[in-house]
Amino acid sequence: MxxxxxxxxxxxxxxxxxxxxxxxxxxxxxxxxxxxxxxxxxxxxxxxxxxxxxxxxxxxxxxxxxxxxxxxxxxxxxxxxxxxxxxxxxxxxxxxxQVSFERPNISFDDIAGLEDAKREIMLRSVLPLKYPEKAKKYRKTVGGGILLYGPPGTGKTMLAKATAGEVNAPFFSISPSDVLSKWFGEAEKRIAELFEKARSYDLSVVFIDEVESLVPSRDIVDSSPMNRVVAQILAELDGMRKGKGKVLFIGATNIPWKLDPAVLRPGRFDVMIYVGLPDERARRRMFEMFLKDLPLDESINFDELVKMSKGYTGADIKSVCEEAKSIPFFEAVIEGKERPINMSDFIRAFEKIKPSVDEDTMKRYEEFSKTKVRNFT
Ligand SMILES: Nc1ncnc2c1ncn2[C@@H]1O[C@H](COP(=O)(O)OP(=O)(O)OP(=O)(O)O)[C@@H](O)[C@H]1O
Ligand SMILES: [Mg+2]
The missing domain is CATH 1.20.120 (Four Helix Bundle (Hemerythrin (Met), subunit A))
Structure with missing residues (x-):
């Protein structure tokens, strides 16, 4: 598209x-x-x-x-x-x-699970910034970039936003394929502007989606627009290390096996964190969050919901809840009868909404996450 x-x-x-x-x-x-x-x-x-x-x-x-x-x-x-x-x-x-940004009002508390990823972001960026004195003592600096990888709908974008929310920083977002059409003809200039603007704040978060498309050209004569955009983004990431400003950059990809090694070198994205399917605890938390303050029937059994949602991503669970809610809502509108959401609404919703990531693809991610040595610097 x-x-x-x-x-x-x-x-x-x-x-x-x-x-x-x-x-x-x-x-x-x-x-x-x-x-x-x-x-x-x-x-x-x-x-x-x-x-x-x-x-x-x-x-x-x-x-x-x-x-x-x-x-x-x-x-x-x-x-x-x-x-x-x-x-x-x-x-x-x-x-x-226009270079625009948002100020997300979500925090880590709004994200179920992903404890590893949260901890890593905390250690490498949030905490050293929040506690500069202690960070100085233990020589913990704000480290390069963090790359989140995993299947769609597992909360990668949300986590990046929550990071900005957590430290009350502006959130800038780039996706390499988007900037070409969005900033046609001036993409490099705009990318430079974006990073400059990000650096002008005490602290900001730059989120780069589709990191797999950052493939540096090995061919000096190839100066196609896309290659120039890639070169510009990489140059900006390299510039971060030089301490021009406090910018946390967080990347995301759904196809980690396609990543170019050049993107993973220190100073660019030097740590990779797997963002996989939610475990039981995280799924329970999601149901609690998505169903908060809703009229629920006594028949709703959270243990069952957690069991039934095995293999579902966060986005899938959100859809299941939306689907379940819409059944009594529709009845209320059409028949004028209001009733709480019950367990059979969920059973119907689960029949309709299946896990969006198939098992083979999940295996591929799991395998990849095992072979990938985490590079803690
Ligand atoms: N861990 C989670 N906690 C709470 N909500 C979640 C979680 N994971 C996913 N969701 C829900 O799913 C939606 C989509 O998540 P998000 O856009 O962050 O996925 P993503 O990993 O960035 O997907 P993609 O790889 O397709 O970009 C969120 O807006 C949220 O409602
Ligand atoms: Mg995303």
């Missing part, structure tokens, strides 16, 4: 440039052609995107069509088009190009 989006985006930008050029040449017909074309590509892009970006793209496509229509108006049209195009460009910049 992302690659496809990028292709369309390139098309769109080039079509817009052509439209402007045609205006410069005074070729109204050609300009109209390229404007309509840009609008139709933008519509496709809107269909591929979500949320605010989707809305903006739809609106922009509409405006481009209006500009193209107004081209009939002759002499003044050109300046008008240029103005509108500039306006659109600005609008686009403000939505798609």
């Amino acid at each position: 992302k690659k496809e989006e990028l292709v369309f985006y390139e098309e769109y930008r080039s079509s817009m440039e052509k439209a402007l050029k045609a205006m410069d040449d005074g070729n109204v017909k050609m300009a109209k052609y390229h404007l309509y074309r840009s609008a139709s590509i933008l519509l496709k892009l809107a269909q591929m995107s979500r949320g605010e970006r989707k809305e903006k793209r739809y609106r922009m496509a509409e405006r481009i069509v209006k500009i193209a229509d107004s081209l009939r108006m002759g002499e003044n049209a050109k300046t008008k088009v240029e103005l509108k195009f500039e306006e659109n460009r600005c609008e686009m910049r403000s939505v798609e190009d």
Whole structure:
């Protein structure tokens, strides 16, 4: 999806440039052609995107069509088009190009299990920052990067956010394949800006998703956009060590066996932590959290829920709870009868929602986690 989006985006930008050029040449017909074309590509892009970006793209496509229509108006049209195009460009910049961050209001308490990962993050980053005097005494410094790996839906992104929440730091997020389409043409500059902004705070967390796509190019002449982005991100990570600012960086991947060794060297991601399926205790905690303050029937048996959810990820358990809740909710809406959630709602939910990670894939992760020697520096 992302690659496809990028292709369309390139098309769109080039079509817009052509439209402007045609205006410069005074070729109204050609300009109209390229404007309509840009609008139709933008519509496709809107269909591929979500949320605010989707809305903006739809609106922009509409405006481009209006500009193209107004081209009939002759002499003044050109300046008008240029103005509108500039306006659109600005609008686009403000939505798609801005370096933004969040301030998560979750903490480690909101995450069930993952004790190893929490401890590691605490030791290598949270505690030395919270207790600088003690850290100095025991020479515990804020260590490079922490790489979380494991199947989808196990809480990797959430843990990174919770780390930021835990130390009350801004949370910046990058995914290498996303930045190309999001910051087309200026990706490297924007990445540099992002890290610079991150460093401008006393403390911040930079989360890098899809770390497996950080594959440094061995070929000096290959300066494709993706390779330049990768090089830029790696250079920024290397820069962290030089103590420019206190930035914790946390990476995540679902395909650890595809990682490039260069990414794992000290100073980049120098510790790997497996984020696997939740154990019984963690599953119990999840049910308690996801069902907190809900009307529950006496028939609900947490021991049973824990048993039934063996092999389920955190995200799967969340879906099961959502599904179970929706049964009495639906009845309440349709039949006007309100009742608490009961055990048979859960039995139905478990029938419908199966574990998202199959056993073979799980085995592959387990095997990998055994062979991978944890590199504590
Ligand atoms: N350990 C956990 N504790 C509490 N909630 C969890 C946990 N793991 C997963 N969840 C639930 O599942 C959702 C998805 O988790 P998250 O996005 O962190 O997964 P992920 O490991 O980053 O997945 P992906 O590899 O697909 O990016 C969370 O928003 C949360 O509701
Ligand atoms: Mg994630």
